[in-house]
Amino acid sequence: MTGAVRLEPVAEQNLEPLLSVAVAEAEPADVMPPVAAPTGWSHARREAFREFHRANFGGLDGHTRTAMYAIVAGGEVVGMIRMGRRDEPDAVEVGMWLGRSARGQGIGPAALRELLHLAAAAGMRTVVADTTRENRGALSVLEKCGAKLREDGDRVYAEISLEG
Numbered sequence: 690m691t692g693a694v695r696l697e698p699v700a701e702q703n704l705e706p707l708l709s710v711a712v713a714e715a716e717p718a719d720v721m722p723p724v725a726a727p728t729g730w731s732h733a734r735r736e737a738f739r740e741f742h743r744a745n746f747g748g749l750d751g752h753t754r755t756a757m758y759a760i761v762a763g764g765e766v767v768g769m770i771r772m773g774r775r776d777e778p779d780a781v782e783v784g785m786w787l788g789r790s791a792r793g794q795g796i797g798p799a800a801l802r803e804l805l806h807l808a809a810a811a812g813m814r815t816v817v818a819d820t821t822r823e824n825r826g827a828l829s830v831l832e833k834c835g836a837k838l839r840e841d842g843d844r845v846y847a848e849i850s851l852e853g
């Protein structure tokens with residue numbers, strides 16, 4: 690399975706499949722910023738999901754300075770991984786999510802490794818992330834990809850060097 694993981698830039702042709710996975714298999718809080726809308730996957734929240742992703746179609750050099758990729762495994766869209774420029778010119782911050790049925794199979798580490806290649810090709814030297822101490826899945830993925838972890842209260846800050 691992991692050998693077949695690839696990333697496709699999020700664009701109109703994979704936006705509806707991505708939304709379908711999010712609605713069926715993820716919590717809004719895991720996949721998009723909070724919006725003022727009825728709880729759950731209301732019509733307003735689905736529309737906000739589309740607009741949130743469309744705003745990032747410009748990629749690293751667009752106005753949001755963020756590139757988003759659909760994670761494709763076994764030919765199906767199963768989640769999303771993104772990198773956003775930080776203030777430092779050679780650093781990006783990463784975030785990702787998978788639908789519940791795709792978790793625990795090594796797809797997250799495979800997708801992050803693909804993203805590290807894309808970040809290096811874009812001239813980045815450092816990839817950072819932050820999560821909570823409770824998010825064992827995220828911490829496991831980051832460690833598998835060589836991140837150095839630093840705890841600060843409930844937060845854990847991760848740094849992956851692309852040099853060497």
Ligand SMILES: CC(C)(COP(=O)(O)OP(=O)(O)OC[C@H]1O[C@@H](n2cnc3c(N)ncnc32)[C@H](O)[C@@H]1OP(=O)(O)O)[C@@H](O)C(=O)NCCC(=O)NCCS
Nearest residue numbers: 719785786787792793794795796797798820826827829830
């Ligand atoms: C974090 C996430 C991307 C990990 O990807 P993944 O492909 O599941 O990663 P792995 O297959 O390497 O599994 C990682 C850990 O998840 C745990 N896990 C196993 N099965 C799982 C399942 N069905 N559901 C959730 N977690 C599971 C295991 O602890 C595993 O750790 P181990 O391999 O050290 O035993 C995924 O769990 C996810 O989308 N979570 C919700 C969104 C999120 O928290 N994103 C990160 C925000 S910083």
